[in-house]
Amino acid sequence: MGKVTAAHRTLNVLVALKGHSLNGLSNSELAQGLNETPVNITRALAVLQDVGLVTKLETGRFVLSITMLQIAQAHANEVDRAQNRIMELNQRVAAGAAAYN
Template sequence: MPAPTVTRCLATLIEAGMATQLSNGRYALSIKTLEIAQAHANEMAHASDRINELNQRVMAASRH
């Protein structure tokens, strides 16, 4: 990816509060990004649990 594109993307992420520039000039994800990632992981775990529950119901119903 061209450097100007990376710079624009980083500026957009910083403006949205999703990234921050460190004192050493490098960039890092913000707490906001990590919170979104954790919320997504929680939702995926919940969805997986629900799918497993539904699969068990289907299997139990197919035995009858």
């Protein structure tokens, strides 16, 4: 991968917060984990907060926001509906094949 842009850095912060929805991560933990400067992490977190994807806890740590969790849940719901539809189609195909045997 080439030069890390601000967009890459911001998305990397978002991904790094995955699995830390209860206690969050500090700016310094994110900086260390992503091999970035705290200033760059602060900028990325500001963008993510501005668009409502990250929340700062009273402890000063950062977590994915309810909006981000709603996005994830909406995706999971859509995948579940797709799987149900595929199962329904498979059952119809199987029933039709059985009728011809």
